[in-house]
Amino acid sequence: MDVSGHFGILADMVSSRILAGAAALLLLPLAACSTGPSEEDVAAAFVNAVAAGDAVGAANQTDAPDQAKQALEAARRNLAPTAAHAMVREVTEDAQGTPTARFDMSWDFGAGRVWNYSNELKLVEQEQGWKVRWAPAVLHPQLAAGQSLAYREQRPDPAPVLDRDGKQLMGPEQLITVSLSAQEAGDVPGVAASLANALKTIEPAITQQSILDGVAKTPQGQPYAVVTLRQGDYEQVKSRIYDLPGVRFPAQTRLVTTERGYGTQVLAGVARVVDQQVQANAGWRVVTLDAAGQEAAELHGVAERPVAPTNVTLGDRAQRAAEQAVDPVPQAAMLVAMQPSTGEVLAVAQNAPADAQGPVALSGQYPPGSTFKTVTATAALGSGEAGIDTPVECPAEKVFDGRPLPNDKKFDLGVVPLRTAFAHSCNTSFAQLAVDMPGEALTDAAHQLGLGVDFEMAGATTITGKVPPGGSTVQRAENGIGQGTVLASPFGMALVTSSIAEGRMPVPTLVRGAQTKADATPQPPAPQTLDQLRTMMREVVTGGTATALNGSGDVRGKTGTAQFGDGTHSHGWFVGYRGDLAFAVLVTDAGSSGPAVEAAKRFLAGA
Template sequence: MRTKLRPLPGVVFRERTQPLAPTREFARALLGSVGPVTAEMVTKGGGRYAAGDVAGVSGLQRQYDEQLAGTPGTVVEAVSEGDPRTLYEVAATTGKPLALTLATDVQEAADRALQDLDQPAALVAVSVQTGAVLAVANSPATGLDRALVGRYPPGSTFKVVTTLSLLGKGLRADDRVECPQTATVDGRTFRNFEAEQFGAVPFRTDFARSCNTAFVGLSPRLDADDLRRTAASTGIGVDYDALGTDAFSGSVPATTSDVDKAAASFGQGRVLVSPLAVAVSTASVARGGYLPPTLVDTGATAPTAKALDDGDVTTLRSLMRSVVTDGTGTALRDVDGGEVRAKTGTAEFGTDDPPRTRAWITGWQGDVAFAVLVEEGASGGTVAGPVAARFLRGL
């Protein structure tokens, strides 16, 4: 049929070659999609698009559409009874591929780990060795790329940052720190998850079992800018210029009161992060220094990591291992493939009484650092932990 129609005057065939991801869900919110251009794209495209064109309409495919698509060729011919005569011709240019750092096996494991969840969720994986982003998964797979641009309180995953700051102030893992059921600061009462209380126990236990009130009690040791500076040293709240796309790296303001500092110490108050920011911070602890995350591979030489204090990081790694062996992260205890170190988090949000909670877990195994967020869940250990376990088992 094509061979019969093509010679007819006025018949035009629109042909294109479009690469497809390994699966329909594969990093879809990040990669985006290709389709008919919108009226807005035509209006704002400066003449690049016309109605009926096909282009990248979301995600990286829209952001890098000009590079990926190239430019069409144009031929103007004079047609008479004789052979056509070319009056004007501009050759087409081929689009250039966009290389990403995503690892197919890691991305597919992340996508599978989020399947069948009944809440929006995200999972980000980062290479400990290089800082390269290995997976960006969202559930649902389409729509908001909450893994990169979502803004959420980190809950107790931020205790990794707070602990690093406290270790720098002289805290030791075996120091006995009170964990009461509640702690009050300037009239505001802070509570533990499910009204837990452990008494005067080694800080290692407070960390492993995620005692909020222990961190509230330790918060006076911190200066107003300590948490902001320590977070930045691990990659939270800094520019991700090497990433190649928009992402929220987090916001950790200097604290303005004792109450503000107490809330920030366990990831509440005004502290906000994305799942990417949490994974980047965790990777910094795993490698012992911060490397900027990369996603769009430009071939540039990787920078040298900005080192963290070796002794403090060594202690922190040991504390994160205790979360998995004896604390709130036991969902990862029997995962094959080497030791897992982690920190769970349960972040309150909204105005309900009791408040609703988001479930977090972050950690690493081997070269893969990860962060998991489930937008609503009872606790990080019981909701996000099993998701992380499925992810690691899928690698």
């Protein structure tokens, strides 16, 4: 047996294995010396760029940057997340030896709406180093070629708004928006003229020029919303506008009042509360879209929840009475009514000239004029320095540090009881009362009655008013008759009369079930102070400046004429209460309190 031959074969085998091992050892350092990012680095850079919304950065980590960039930008645009997060869990080789990164993706759409899923991506080595192998499925495993991701909100229909007795004031209705695309219209002036001519019977303010101005202000590529119409109004003009080039008619379900022009300002705020409820109950979905923008599949969904009806404190009867009271007035006129025992707002009405100025019944600031004498009287009676029968001087005019303050038409009552000076609205008497009190006296008395208190009330933004301390004799005199630096809204004066009627400041509410926050809870005036004031307010009606209300029941109130501007114009006020119904009426630029008293009479007849 030739042993040496066997040993020769064995030696060759060993040599081969050693050489192979040596070759492997020689190769390993070459790989270890690579300076490019690893598979893990590239995978992490890609998913982090996707999460950050950096489409260019993410696309540059792929082997098809142009395709990837286009798809990533579309996904970000259609998903519109508030935030996104991604994390690579591991990088392993698949059965074919291809590096595969597994990662978690999270899209946050706000309001607790988060979409989480796991995915994977493949990596390929190119001359530039490792790259993500691009495919739409890199964004989501079910995303096919030619598709994109999109977020969809599913809003439930708004529920009706019901008054204090359960009567519907607002309900959901399909509205049609008439929109104009300048790019599609061609002859924009011609289309605008046709639209204006058709729509003027419904919205007289729409003209060819107003449409052209709106188009000019609208960002390029976006349609201009000309008007939003109720279904019935749309049907009236449809045949005249439907075929106009560039005009489109998107529809949506919105909450609208039962009648056009009903409760315009106050119910607009309530509608915003309902919209918040709709938003809170909205469902949402993530879908895939095909190349035509149509939904291909749903990837994730949360169903919407129904919205319960909203109950408000308004009363349909009181609201209609208030609107019928102010609608005939040619000047801007407004009325706010409140229930003193609860603070519930019963009516907020404005006529068309007032509506053009916004929700001024709730937040407009006006000099309250002689209606503020309710506050001056509260301060004087509360101080103990004056009583209802205390004699006071009521000359035709009085001068305070060089500033003459006359009575209306310079009437002169001589010396009369305080109650008489109040009933006939003697400026000189109440200016003197204010001058004789400390500068903070009117501020404190106004605060006791709610004037100057701020509220966060669901459904409405309100400003009661402001009563700065009187820093000088003239300022105290002017403030004492509701001029000077004193300002109030009709809402604020309705709160004042509610406080007088109830004996404390009620916290106003508009939406039932929603708590109003007040920045203060003032101590009320003494009961004996308010008893005297209520008697004085009754005498305004029975024998003073508001005798026109003598047949309207047990009304207690105060008239007011408030100069503004250069002093040649004045607003007219009446504030008062009857039983558990308090209210304030303002007619701007009325010249006297007469129109406000007449509006109050109409209101009380229907309330």
